[in-house]
Amino acid sequence: xxxxxxxxxxxxxxxxxxxxxxLLTPQQMDDLRRLAKSAAKLPSQGxxxxxxVLNIHAEPARQSPSFFQIPESGAVEVIGHRVSPRFSPQTPxxxxxxxxxxxxxxxxxxxxxxxxxxxxxxxxxxWLQLSRPRASDxxxxxxxxxxxxxxxxxxxxxVRTKDGNVGWALSRMLMMSIPDEVAQYAEGHxxxxxxxxxxxxxxxxxxxxxxxxxxxxxxxxxxxxFDSFRVFVWSTRRHHYETAYIERNVKGYYPIETESRAGExxxxxxxxxxxxxxxxYKRTYAFSGYRVRMVSKTPNQPPPALPEVRASRxxxxxxxxxxxxxxxxxxxxxxxxxxxxx
Numbered sequence: 001x002x003x004x005x006x007x008x009x010x011x012x013x014x015x016x017x018x019x020x021x022x023l024l025t026p027q028q029m030d031d032l033r034r035l036a037k038s039a040a041k042l043p044s045q046g047x048x049x050x051x052x053v054l055n056i057h058a059e060p061a062r063q064s065p066s067f068f069q070i071p072e073s074g075a076v077e078v079i080g081h082r083v084s085p086r087f088s089p090q091t092p093x094x095x096x097x098x099x100x101x102x103x104x105x106x107x108x109x110x111x112x113x114x115x116x117x118x119x120x121x122x123x124x125x126x127w128l129q130l131s132r133p134r135a136s137d138x139x140x141x142x143x144x145x146x147x148x149x150x151x152x153x154x155x156x157x158x159v160r161t162k163d164g165n166v167g168w169a170l171s172r173m174l175m176m177s178i179p180d181e182v183a184q185y186a187e188g189h190x191x192x193x194x195x196x197x198x199x200x201x202x203x204x205x206x207x208x209x210x211x212x213x214x215x216x217x218x219x220x221x222x223x224x225x226f227d228s229f230r231v232f233v234w235s236t237r238r239h240h241y242e243t244a245y246i247e248r249n250v251k252g253y254y255p256i257e258t259e260s261r262a263g264e265x266x267x268x269x270x271x272x273x274x275x276x277x278x279x280x281y282k283r284t285y286a287f288s289g290y291r292v293r294m295v296s297k298t299p300n301q302p303p304p305a306l307p308e309v310r311a312s313r314x315x316x317x318x319x320x321x322x323x324x325x326x327x328x329x330x331x332x333x334x335x336x337x338x339x340x341x342x
Contacts, residue, residue: 028065039160039306045078046176048078050169050173051072056070056159057168058309061168078174081157081158154221156168158306171220182214190217190220192215192216193214210234211231225254229246230245252272253272253273267288269284270285271283281299282301
């Protein structure tokens with residue numbers, strides 16, 4: 001895949017070359033400002049930490065401009081998620097070429113002298129039972145028949161910095177910053193959001209622990225944000241976290257939020273889940289101690305769509321007009337006439 005470089009000049013007069021993917025047009029800068037203004041109203045789905053220096057893109061695409069970076073171990077807020085093709089329709093997908101060496105004619109003739117391979121032994125009669133569990137038996141399995149296209153995709157997370165900058169980062173490069181004593185129960189699943197549900201003070205101590213709500217995804221590249229959620233409570237008697245409530249095999253979407261119920265001491269939280277009829281509903285759960293119960297279920301009202309950063313082609317090269325002397329061909333002819341013998 002070829003990179004495209006553009007010659008630029010700074011305000012101080014420094015001239016040099018840079019990758020076009022690192023440049024933004026005035027139109028894209030305006031789009032980024034509108035995106036940051038709209039995303040400032042979105043609730044945080046938890047803090048995340050970057051594994052390494054991480055580029056933030058204007059769009060959920062690897063070829064989109066990267067306008068700032070998260071430093072190593074830098075913290076951001078997660079506010080959105082999207083799955084998008086790894087390559088745009090205009091970008092040619094790199095083809096992996098075969099490195100196998102062609103066989104010579106002599107080897108082809110000697111192949112006929114090689115004895116045939118022995119037949120493999122017959123499989124046992126109960127080979128189906130011995131093959132369990134299959135990949136289709138595992139949670140989060142997506143069959144090849146269910147995939148509409150074979151185009152590779154990436155998981156992207158919309159993040160917001162302390163300075164208010166908003167952009168897209170690869171999800172696999174972020175780790176949710178929930179405490180390790182809770183994260184150890186993820187069982188290999190990816191934590192996609194988390195919120196605190198109140199404080200618990202240890203008896204006879206000033207140590208304060210939090211109760212937590214989290215959402216997880218059993219596999220990457222899901223068209224929704226999570227397929228399981230769980231409520232953790234701190235046990236003051238056993239001094240460790242315990243599960244108060246869990247639901248699996250759901251299709252959940254952002255946002256998850258905490259709510260206060262007027263006139264009641266119970267805390268509450270809400271999630272957006274897809275029901276059996278295929279529609280999205282906002283479910284509100286009340287939480288008190290170890291008890292979690294659903295108190296309401298209403299049709300979900302999606303928020304307005306976020307502004308998109310539009311692609312721009314203002315960096316297309318401008319054709320240079322030939323000089324009046326006839327261009328480089330005419331100069332070459334003149335040079336040949338001067339130096340060639342008559």
